[in-house]
Amino acid sequence: xxxxxxxxxxxxxxxxxxxxxxxxxxxxxxxxxxxxxxxxxxxxxxxxxxxxxxxxxxxxxxxxxxxxxxxxxxxxxxxxxxxxxxxxxxxxxxxxxxxxxxxxxxxxxxxxxxxx
Amino acid sequence: xxxxxxxxxxxxxxxxxxxxxxxxxxxxxxxxxxxxxxxxxxxxxxxxxxxxxxxxxxxxxxxxxxxxxxxxxxxxxxxxxxxxxxxxxxxxxxxxxxxxxxxxxxxxxxx
Numbered sequence: 001x002x003x004x005x006x007x008x009x010x011x012x013x014x015x016x017x018x019x020x021x022x023x024x025x026x027x028x029x030x031x032x033x034x035x036x037x038x039x040x041x042x043x044x045x046x047x048x049x050x051x052x053x054x055x056x057x058x059x060x061x062x063x064x065x066x067x068x069x070x071x072x073x074x075x076x077x078x079x080x081x082x083x084x085x086x087x088x089x090x091x092x093x094x095x096x097x098x099x100x101x102x103x104x105x106x107x108x109x110x111x112x113x114x115x116x
Numbered sequence: 117x118x119x120x121x122x123x124x125x126x127x128x129x130x131x132x133x134x135x136x137x138x139x140x141x142x143x144x145x146x147x148x149x150x151x152x153x154x155x156x157x158x159x160x161x162x163x164x165x166x167x168x169x170x171x172x173x174x175x176x177x178x179x180x181x182x183x184x185x186x187x188x189x190x191x192x193x194x195x196x197x198x199x200x201x202x203x204x205x206x207x208x209x210x211x212x213x214x215x216x217x218x219x220x221x222x223x224x225x226x227x
Contacts, residue, residue, distance in 0.1 A: 043160065048214065055213070104162055105150075107152075107162075108159060
């Protein structure tokens, strides 16, 4: 399978714990995006990377959230001191960026986070 | 605040009919639009992209873009029960690389 992959697919954690999610983009895609989706809503942009550089971060994103893409391949999203309001589906997407000819973003299967 | 608006539905159509899904957007500078299909509990799957005014056809799907009126639509011909899902409209905000999504329209195709 050469699509976007995410791990874990499900995570249940207690309030106050830290969690980390991983995303592996489509091979050779140099842009990687994180979105969050809650029930009944469309995905909401969180942040994105061009290679290893984090180019934009949503102003709505709490300081408890941090993302990295150290070698320009996979990315991690960490949430510190989780709150019940962080419960959502966390989606990763990738795009060929400057190397491609389209703006199409392809999503992974998502990580469903439940904070109890 | 840039917004994408969709009717949440559900839109119910009989099998074999044409389903018409609509979306309006507020950012006049936006050039690129996308339709995603999302089954319950799954992630969004890209169906169509459209960048120019007019129609773009791909199999049973036709995307339509009218920049003057700021709306995008998706037509699904010969609707099948397997088309039952939520359809998300998204715009790529001008001069950025982020997608803004609508809340989605739930489509139900009944036999």
